[in-house]
Amino acid sequence: MTVGGSPIPWIIGCGDVGKRIVGRCVAYGVRPAAVVRSEESAAACNSLGGEAVCHDLDEAGPAAGLNLDAARVIYLAPPPGEGVTDPRIRRFLDRHGDGIARLVLVSTTGVYGDQGGEWIDEDTPAQPTTDRGRRRLDAERTVIEWASRTGGGYAILRVPGIYAEDRLPLARLRRGMPVVREDQSGFTNRIHAEDLARICLAALDVDHAALVLNATDGHPTTMTDYFNRVADAVGLPRPPQVSLAEARNVFTPGMLSYALESRRIGNRRLLDTLNIALEYPDIDDTLARVRTANG
Secondary structure (H helix, E strand, C coil), X not given: CEECCEECEEEECCCHHHHHHHHHHHHCCCCCEEEECCHHHHHHHHXXXXXXXXXXXXXXXXXXXXXXXXXXXXXXXXXXXXXXXXXXXXXXHHHHHHHCCEEEEEEEHHHHCCCCCCEECCCCCCCCCCHHHHHHHHHXXXXXXXXXXXXXXXXXXXXXEEECCCCXXXXXXXXXXXXXXXXXXXXXXXXXXXHHHHHHHHHHHCCCCEEEEECCCCCCEEHHHHHHHHHHHHCCCCCCEECHHHHHHXXXXXXXXXXXXXXXXXXXXXXXXXXXXXXXXXXXXXXXXXXXXXX
């Protein structure tokens, strides 16, 4: 049985995007397999029509019953939360990688670091400025080393902020948490979670042995503009604005790391290479759906 011409995929790490991939596979008439950490995640995956294997990727030893010979794998598991490397994916590929035919790695556009708001593409050198970005770049390099060693094919998807109708920053808006002043706010990029699920499946099947693609919707805005648009769409007050200097004192370290990076990323290579059109072309399209749903 195949999805888009490819063997049934294995999904490593089945959170929100993984569940959306499972749903799409089931809609195509196939039952994908997933490696998950908890019994709760396994039950959620199975309820959608997938087949889950419980295994902690940080445990010693290979996962029992995990046969990935000739498999196509979508790797969604994040790196550990600290350090500048990703031992998790290295361990996974050392134990299970020899038989994998193709691997799609979900990485991050954070590997580009701060680009001063300039337009960039896949040819822009990676130069992460945060440990979060360095961990993801290490994962990319691990996949490339694996492919060189085994002859497996890969697609690295550099993903920005993921949003959906049920993945909007409503809690932050309700708490009245501040954003950077509009004239100092950096550019951010996004992709809808459903489009990312489609992109992952398309990247499994495309006839390219080695790919690096920016998985964005191609319509960046400033972070402040994004929060304002969401607030307007759901009828919440726009967030207060602070200077970038003030943000250094009031933002969480994670939020500050996003605020200090600015880049605009197109998606022409993604659309051309995978020969797809996005179902959710920009944030305005999604927010219009939110307005309609809210009456």
